[in-house]
Amino acid sequence: xxxxxxxxxxxxxxxxxxxxxxxxxxxxxxxxxxxxxxxxxxxxxxxxxxxxxxxxxxxxxxxxxxxxxxxxxxxxxxxxxxxxxxxxxxxxxxxxxxxxxxxxxxxxxxxxxxxxxxxxxxxxxxxxxxxxxxxxxxxxxxxxxxxxxxxxxxxxxxxxxxxxxxxxxxxxxxxxxxxxxxxxxxxxxxxxxxxxxxxxxxxxxxxxxxxxxxxxxxxxxxxxxxxxxxxxxxxxxxxxxxxxxxxxxxxxxxxxxxxxxxxxxxxxxxxxxxxxxxxxxxxxxxxxxxxxxxxxxxxxxxxxxxxxxx
Ligand SMILES: N[C@@H](CCC(=O)N[C@@H](CS)C(=O)NCC(=O)O)C(=O)O
Numbered sequence: 001x002x003x004x005x006x007x008x009x010x011x012x013x014x015x016x017x018x019x020x021x022x023x024x025x026x027x028x029x030x031x032x033x034x035x036x037x038x039x040x041x042x043x044x045x046x047x048x049x050x051x052x053x054x055x056x057x058x059x060x061x062x063x064x065x066x067x068x069x070x071x072x073x074x075x076x077x078x079x080x081x082x083x084x085x086x087x088x089x090x091x092x093x094x095x096x097x098x099x100x101x102x103x104x105x106x107x108x109x110x111x112x113x114x115x116x117x118x119x120x121x122x123x124x125x126x127x128x129x130x131x132x133x134x135x136x137x138x139x140x141x142x143x144x145x146x147x148x149x150x151x152x153x154x155x156x157x158x159x160x161x162x163x164x165x166x167x168x169x170x171x172x173x174x175x176x177x178x179x180x181x182x183x184x185x186x187x188x189x190x191x192x193x194x195x196x197x198x199x200x201x202x203x204x205x206x207x208x209x210x211x212x213x214x215x216x217x218x219x220x221x222x223x224x225x226x227x228x229x230x231x232x233x234x235x236x237x238x239x240x241x242x243x244x245x246x247x248x249x250x251x252x253x254x255x256x257x258x259x260x261x262x263x264x265x266x267x268x269x270x271x272x273x274x275x276x277x278x279x280x281x282x283x284x285x286x287x288x289x290x291x292x293x294x295x296x297x298x299x300x301x302x303x304x305x306x307x308x309x310x
Pocket of ligand 1: 001002014055056057058059123124125126127140141142143
């Protein structure tokens, strides 16, 4: 694992922590948008490309939206190998489901970042939304890429389904903030904590929120009402990794999803959505976490189980 500093690859741990040993996520770098009003990035068919990992919960959000919004034929995809080692994400199609870099035949994802900006200082993360025309990264922040997919290509696809409807925006935002802090990022804060105190605090916050969500789901089908919205599509990739990875690998073991009646029902309902099911790959998920994070799993042994999960 590593980071680009002024365009040069420096090997370093993925576990970045602050003074109290709490995991600190680095901010993203490329934050442009695609819109008819944008001078540079216009919505066009076959102009954009996604670089993703099936293991990564953030990248899977963008894959889910690509399918839901019928963008499959308009936005192409390359999938990295699940192992993220000293060289960071790499392209190697020997693992089923992983692909070559379809655009440039590069070996490493960092070379795509370097192509966008030869002097960039950044983490090399997935997802990446790439513009084939100007040969640069439009955006590498999943929460923004899904908003772009939600609305910018509607005229092209004739799909006007809206997962961020005006009438529910306030509630969705509130839910997103809680879920991001304590669940999406909470599992990483638990797993990458370097002090007992940092772990205790993250894991407690995580399960307080899961208890609260289970309560909400006893009253309504989805997080914000009876139709699924962006809030659900941001949460589900984390829940789909919970019982197989986060419970053991990240020590999020106070309860499992299958112990929560409403959360279990909810995950099963979300799995009925084709776009969610088709982008869920347990082989990539298990291999990535258990094999890549050698600091917390030194012998890289991938557990066989569990037999039962949502
Ligand atoms: N905030 C980013 C987070 C993306 C992210 O952290 N992706 C992880 C994979 S799950 C990654 O690529 N990590 C590599 C690194 O941090 O060096 C997003 O939502 O797009």
